[in-house]
Amino acid sequence: MSKNLVETSHGTIRLEPAADGCIVILTGEHDLTSADDLARVLAAARAISPTTVVDLAKATFIDCRVLGVLVEHRNTCVLAGGDVTLVVSPASLARRVIELTHLDDVFPVVGSRPDVAPRARGTDVSIMQATTRPAAARRKHAPADDRVA
């Protein structure tokens, strides 16, 4: 099993480093029972870059705890000059939950994963190791468009 895959009670969370940030992919059901795992993976993603894509297209269930973790992640990323994009399928429960809470006002929401160049092989990072990467490496992929400025 990949070091970048976390199996939760009713789903999975995968971290995929990409050239311009990280992609975090959720499958299955996510709620309070997997919220800590999600927070840990997102922290690992932030350690690589403050720009992340969270792919919820294959998440069959998300609730307010998942939204809470995503909001905290976004708050931290935006402070670091990054951004968080959500991928959700049209007419899915995830989209409904995001719209009902008006989070589509603050998160860019797209219907499919944007084209991203995969990171060169050999740069696979473990979720646990990634949290200890130095700050300089973290800022490497910060986008030119710096909202904090």
Place this chain on the structure above:
Amino acid sequence: MAPSEAFRHQARFYAGETDFVEGALRFIRDGLAAGEPVMVAVRQPKIDLLEAALNGDGGRVIFRDMAEVGSNPGRIIPAWQRFLDDHGGGGGIRGIGEPIWPGRDGAELVESHIHEALINRAFASADDFLLECPYDESALPPEVIATARRTHPHHDCDGEARPDVTSLDTLTWDELTPPAADATTLAFGERDLPRVRVAAAVAARSAGLREHTVGAVLLAVTELATNAVRHGGGHGTLRLWQEPARLCCQVDDGGRITDPLVGRLRPRADRPDGRGLWLANHSCDLMQIRSTDAGTSVRVHVNTGADE
């Protein structure tokens, strides 16, 4: 300006259609003449009457069909909040809201009265907001009129506000009717949330709900159960049963809810918390919250009729 005048919530008691239109027209025209934004949330037949009577001025009024906005009375405060957010801040602002009509009964009527009581609290710090609630004295039962007199600080154009209104305790308002004796019952803790959803899905499908609505039930029930786990002592009890034309889902726990407006105020986008009961309220047709020192019960009703 005194705080009590920043928001004026007044009931107007009328008798029949003509009286309704006369009073509403006067109220709307006063607002338009003062350049105030006006929103009118009443049922569609009354919207048609007012639009015709306004004779072209209706375009300056925001009309919302109360049968839609207020089918779940717990979602009327968010609708007014949205109106204030979009149009307030530039002086006076006014609205007409008629959440109670003949035929509205049972839990829906109880929750509509609770909504009227909570609106005093929700907009206590609003800026120069005048909200008039028409009640048809000729068609509504006397006890409904009596309750409306309790939930509104002002009646018609009387001057003095009734000071006791904002302290009405909505969390102990009429006890919930008992759950059905044959309700499906499941005791749960944190690790059981997926099992809670399985039980809710079985109940929702056997009630004949479509998949879209089943998803809404799963969301609402998960939010209630999560609340019990996080704030109600770590565990709770789920009950699921059918009543005529509705599925009821109730979670009981040992916690205490202190904010009577919970689930009705739009969550802030940058806060990690505060979305659970908002999501539950927006995923059902009626939500009832009762809370005392002995514990909390939250019941959501999902209509099964429309899905048949």
